[in-house]
Amino acid sequence: MKCVVGLGNPGATYALTRHNIGFLVVDALAERAGRPIKLAECEALTGRITLGTEVVLLAKPQTFMNASGQAVALLCAKYDCNPQHDLLAVVDDVALPFGRLRLRAKGSAGGHNGLKSLNAKLKTEHYARLRVGIGPAHPVGNLADFVLSRFSAAEQSELPALTARAADAVEAWVCHGIELAMARFNA
Template structure:
């Protein structure tokens, strides 16, 4: 598949100014973080009490700056915003080249991140966070757009390749080639006619698409809650068995 963001290769823009987002709910409990050992990489085989003491890392992929806000390539950012709003987590500080925030979903500690490196260099941010906090890769959820899924269709998988997505390609490269981490893909559909996919992913949504996407983002928030509190199998069943038309009729 043609990389969804191939036209962005090599571009380097100045980092846009960051607007602080309101914190809807103040968390009073401290994060349950172990002292960071600063290892070069995190193993996806980490299990037991050590794994349970680690936070989940939820990362949405996109491009920073107003010109990319509300475009198809930024649905990963929108999913993180929906999680932040739904759980009252402020994602307003810059750390690890990302807009970054910490909080809880139920009793599960989480970190939310929106890399500000531009899509094709997303791995620089993700790799730094995973390494610093030594997060097991089975607790790193990547959220991003997918041209090969019908519009507003969600798909949750425990692992996989990059599928031609340049942001995911970068993440996998910075995780030393490891692909064993879950990912939530958000369908944006195929471009009409002979439109260049690189141009299509930078287009905004029309009114009908906006309504469908907002519904899908709410479904994604529910899926993330199930993932963290009940496990990947239940969350994947919840997500993957539902078509957009079925969800809209519920």
């Protein structure tokens, strides 16, 4: 079983903030499959879909971004998920321009607190991640305020296409592997 984890913050206050793009991508995958993400387990909301011949566990940790690793580690243990081969984390990336995607097979947290938590709890950086660009076109004064702010009207109009493209990248990772997915979506 593959595990695709969208990182974000739970609750209506954070629902459409930039930091929650991981939740939005996982929601797009669930919506495509007509399957809800509503089972509460391992400090996350989960749902299962099938992509190709692969069963995929979709998860949205409910531990808040900075403690996401706690839920992900519990899910990996429960479902015997080997992070190196079976885990994909979907996260926001303020260093990438809005709308740009970057898939990697492994890597550092790069300053992202959600990934720092995963690295610490999983005791590895060897898991795939899909970074979704939320970067501003201009410098921002307070980065925390920026990532916790809502998308602009222009960005909101582009969100459906962005989450659909990110969901396509996840499907490519599941069905064809990281190398093909990187070649197709990192351009």
